[in-house]
Amino acid sequence: MIATPEVLIVGGGPAGLAAARETVGAGCDTVVLDDALEPGGQLVKQTHKFFGSEMEYAGVRGIKIPEILLREVSDSPKLKILLRTTASGYYEDGVVTAIFQDKKVLKFKPKKLIIATGAQEKTILFPNNDMPGVYGAGAVQTLMNVYGVAPGTRGLMIGAGNIGLIVSYQLRQAGIAVAAVVEALDRIGGYWVHASKIARLKIPILTRHTIIEALGEENVTGAIIAQIDDNWLPIPGTEREIECDFICLAVGLSPLSDLFRLAECEMVFVPEFGGDVPLRDTNMETSTKGIYVAGDVGGIEEASSAIIEGALAGISTAFSLGKNIPDYERRNRELRDELVSLRSGPVGEHIRSGIAKCRISAKTEVG
Amino acid sequence: MRIENHPILEFKHGKKVGFTFEGEELSGYEGEPIAAALHDHGVQVLRYSIRHNRPRGFFCAIGHCSSCLMEVDGIPNVRVCTEPLAAGMVVRRQRGKGELR
Ligand SMILES: Cc1cc2nc3c(=O)[nH]c(=O)nc-3n(C[C@H](O)[C@H](O)[C@H](O)COP(=O)(O)OP(=O)(O)OC[C@H]3O[C@@H](n4cnc5c(N)ncnc54)[C@H](O)[C@@H]3O)c2cc1C
Numbered sequence: 001m002i003a004t005p006e007v008l009i010v011g012g013g014p015a016g017l018a019a020a021r022e023t024v025g026a027g028c029d030t031v032v033l034d035d036a037l038e039p040g041g042q043l044v045k046q047t048h049k050f051f052g053s054e055m056e057y058a059g060v061r062g063i064k065i066p067e068i069l070l071r072e073v074s075d076s077p078k079l080k081i082l083l084r085t086t087a088s089g090y091y092e093d094g095v096v097t098a099i100f101q102d103k104k105v106l107k108f109k110p111k112k113l114i115i116a117t118g119a120q121e122k123t124i125l126f127p128n129n130d131m132p133g134v135y136g137a138g139a140v141q142t143l144m145n146v147y148g149v150a151p152g153t154r155g156l157m158i159g160a161g162n163i164g165l166i167v168s169y170q171l172r173q174a175g176i177a178v179a180a181v182v183e184a185l186d187r188i189g190g191y192w193v194h195a196s197k198i199a200r201l202k203i204p205i206l207t208r209h210t211i212i213e214a215l216g217e218e219n220v221t222g223a224i225i226a227q228i229d230d231n232w233l234p235i236p237g238t239e240r241e242i243e244c245d246f247i248c249l250a251v252g253l254s255p256l257s258d259l260f261r262l263a264e265c266e267m268v269f270v271p272e273f274g275g276d277v278p279l280r281d282t283n284m285e286t287s288t289k290g291i292y293v294a295g296d297v298g299g300i301e302e303a304s305s306a307i308i309e310g311a312l313a314g315i316s317t318a319f320s321l322g323k324n325i326p327d328y329e330r331r332n333r334e335l336r337d338e339l340v341s342l343r344s345g346p347v348g349e350h351i352r353s354g355i356a357k358c359r360i361s362a363k364t365e366v367g
Numbered sequence: 368m369r370i371e372n373h374p375i376l377e378f379k380h381g382k383k384v385g386f387t388f389e390g391e392e393l394s395g396y397e398g399e400p401i402a403a404a405l406h407d408h409g410v411q412v413l414r415y416s417i418r419h420n421r422p423r424g425f426f427c428a429i430g431h432c433s434s435c436l437m438e439v440d441g442i443p444n445v446r447v448c449t450e451p452l453a454a455g456m457v458v459r460r461q462r463g464k465g466e467l468r
Contacts, residue, residue, distance in 0.1 A: 035430050037400070037451060047376055061375075084449065086430065102445070120431050130434075132411035132424025139428035139448070147403040148378035150368040174370045218422045219411045256431065 001107070005031040005080075007317055008096060008110035010087040010259060013041020014303045015295025015310035016116035017069040020081075022314025023114075024073040026323040031108065032079070033098050035086040040066030041118050042296075043303060045141040047170060062303065063145075069307070082106075087117075090262040094290075112290050112317045115260060116310060119253035119274065119296040124158070127213040133220030137167040137250035144174045152246035156223050157181040160205050164250030165194035171248075172201055179244045181205045182225055184232060211247070212239060220246055255297045263288050272354030273299030279360045282336060283316035284309055287360060292317055299354050308338050369407055384454035401447035401458060402428075402435055413437050413447060414461040437461050 007023045009016045012034030023030045038044060046062025060068070073079050082100065089097040096108045121136035123129060133152065135143075137159070140151045155176060157168045160183035168178045181198060186208050188195045198205060208228055215222040227238035253274055260278040261267060266287040267276045278286040280293050292313040295306035312335045319328050343351045370378070381397035388410060395404025402413065402425045412422040413435045426434035430449040439445040440457050443465020447458070 035449065037398070037449060084451075102450070120427055120429065130416070130421060130423060132413070132422050135425060136427050139426060142428040143403060143406060143425070144370060145376060147399050148370045148373070148376070148380070149403045149406045150370050151406065153368075173374055175372075219424070 002095065003031065003106065003108045004110065005029045005108065006111045006321055007031070007114065008033070008108050008112075009114045009116060010096070011041065011116035011118055011295070011297070012036070012039035012081060012083075013116060013118050013295060013306065014043055014065060014069065015118070015297075015306040015313075016041070016114070017066060018307040018310030019114045019116060019292075019294055019314035019317070020079060021069055021073050022311050023318050024076050024079045026315070026318035026325050027078065028318050028321060028323060029078050030080070031110070032081045033085045033087050034081065034083055037084060038066075039070070039081055039083065042138065045138070045145040046166075047145050047173075065303070087259060090259055096259075111321060112292065113263075114292040114294060114310075114313050114317060115297060116294045116306075116313075117256040117259065117297045119255050119300055121249065122252045122254050122274070123249055124211075124251050126211050128216065128220075129214060131214050131216055131220055132218065133216065133246045134214055135246060135248055137163050137248040140246075140248050141167050141170060144176070145170060150174060150176055151248075152220075152244075153177065154179055154244045155246045155248055156211070156225075156242050156244040157248045157250060158211055159183060159250030159252070160185075160188045160190060160195070160207070161250060161252070162190040162194055164248070165190040165198055167248060167250060168203060169194065169197050169201070172203070178203045179242050180225075182209045182211060183207045184210050184228060210234065214247055215241070220244065223247055253296065253300045255300065257297055260286060260291070260293065260297075263291055265291060266360075268358050270299060270354045270357045272350045273358075277358055279358050281360050283332070284313035285316065290320075299351070299358070301351055305339060305342050305351075308335050308342070311335055312339075368409070384452065386452060386454070386456040386458060388458045389460060395452045397453060398451045400428075401437070401439065401445075401450050401452050401456070404452050405447070405458070412460065415463070417463050420462070436465070438465055443467065 006028040007030045009032045012032050043062045084101045087098045098106045100106050156179045157164050212224040223242045226234040265278040284292045294309040294313040384397045411424045423434050426432045428448045430446045435448045436444045437447045438459040438461045
């Protein structure tokens with residue numbers, strides 16, 4: 001049997017939930033698929049207070065946000081959230097297949113599809129990078145913050161961007177030692193608030209360093225790190241051994257954009273966004289009519305922008321289905337303005353440059 | 368190892384249940400990912416890779432990277448980072464592609 005909701009949303013992170021809040025609020029029959037055990041995407045493991053604008057819950061701890069996003073619509077009969085359900089295919093007749101709890105294949109033929117699948121962590125090359133004990137930093141966050149299990153007793157963090165810094169701090173909160181934070185750049189990529197917390201804990205941040213190899217037989221028992229030169233090549237003689245029983249990689253994220261490719265949406269490789277992303281218009285619609293993009297899958301950014309993009313995709317979808325949305329044009333413009341202001345200033349520069357590479361000018365553009 | 372006394376988090380655990388790993392009786396909390404329960408007992412090696420027989424463990428925690436495939440109740444290729452633990456599960460390290468019975 002093929003289910004025919006008006007809107008199918010793949011991914012129940014901040015982008016997907018914000019989209020659902022809008023489509024359900026406008027009266028669309030909406031199904032949300034998420035492959036995790038609970039909704040919320042990356043947010044469920046984020047115990048720190050959020051940066052970002054107030055409209056998008058800055059100052060609130062990340063783990064509380066899914067609950068707040070769903071509050072207005074959680075009782076609506078129009079909303080169905082299927083967890084542990086992985087969207088696995090898209091066919092030329094517009095059918096999306098999904099594996100439900102590893103047991104059953106479900107089929108959907110929605111009128112509109114919003115893809116908000118987020119991103120996955122990247123890895124880097126070094127001997128033994130596949131050894132148990134080499135973990136994504138986000139994965140370690142899930143293990144310790146959601147399930148209360150320690151990944152090990154002493155970790156080495158690779159990457160001093162926000163994720164590397166935040167997870168290092170959270171490891172210490174959980175009583176787990178951090179040997180050092182290693183960063184290839186000559187500066188710290190993350191925000192100073194996070195970096196200074198690490199400095200206060202006396203965890204060394206080693207810029208212009210990289211990991212040479214992970215040590216161990218069956219699992220990590222240490223690591224070799226070294227200084228690098230201007231060409232990012234290890235400087236002989238600077239190698240040293242670090243004692244640790246796990247290594248966290250916080251070396252960036254890459255969009256999980258396969259479904260767009262299956263749906264033959266036009267894609268473009270955008271280095272600023274971590275990989276291949278679909279072209280989109282200002283309403284978040286891709287080159288394939290009726291398929292929308294929102295959040296990290298369209299370009300690695302942050303939860304605040306994922307929420308606004310989700311809301312924008314949600315109201316645009318509902319509007320295109322002919323739902324009555326009071327003040328549609330004003331709300332649409334407000335959301336777009338909010339994105340512009342989030343992406344303003346020097347911090348937003350690489351995002352602006354990324355957006356410029358994947359814009360299609362919309363015929364349906366409002367205002 | 369479980370994290371006790373966290374300064375800002377309180378962990379809501381399901382009820383304690385027993386399962387077996389490679390024939391050994393272990394316990395964990397119902398509903399948590401199998402990988403979390405195994406980590407609590409210090410089990411990091413979850414399978415051996417197909418071509419070079421190298422040990423593999425937990426990596427992405429979102430069911431995408433295929434590093435953590437194990438045999439659960441006789442079924443191979445189960446992603447234990449997202450598969451909830453249930454009482455009486457029989458969990459084994461997977462070697463290679465696993466076998467369908
Ligand atoms: C350590 C860390 C700290 C951060 N701190 C901040 C911060 O302070 N402020 C901020 O604004 N942002 C922060 N971010 C970024 C923020 O978490 C992300 O930008 C945001 O979660 C992106 O939302 P999303 O909905 O696009 O994707 P996600 O949150 O990744 O959600 C995507 C969901 O889709 C599911 N999914 C994927 N593929 C499928 C499929 N095929 N079928 C079904 N479901 C699927 C995934 O399991 C997931 O649940 C942080 C990120 C990290 C990792």
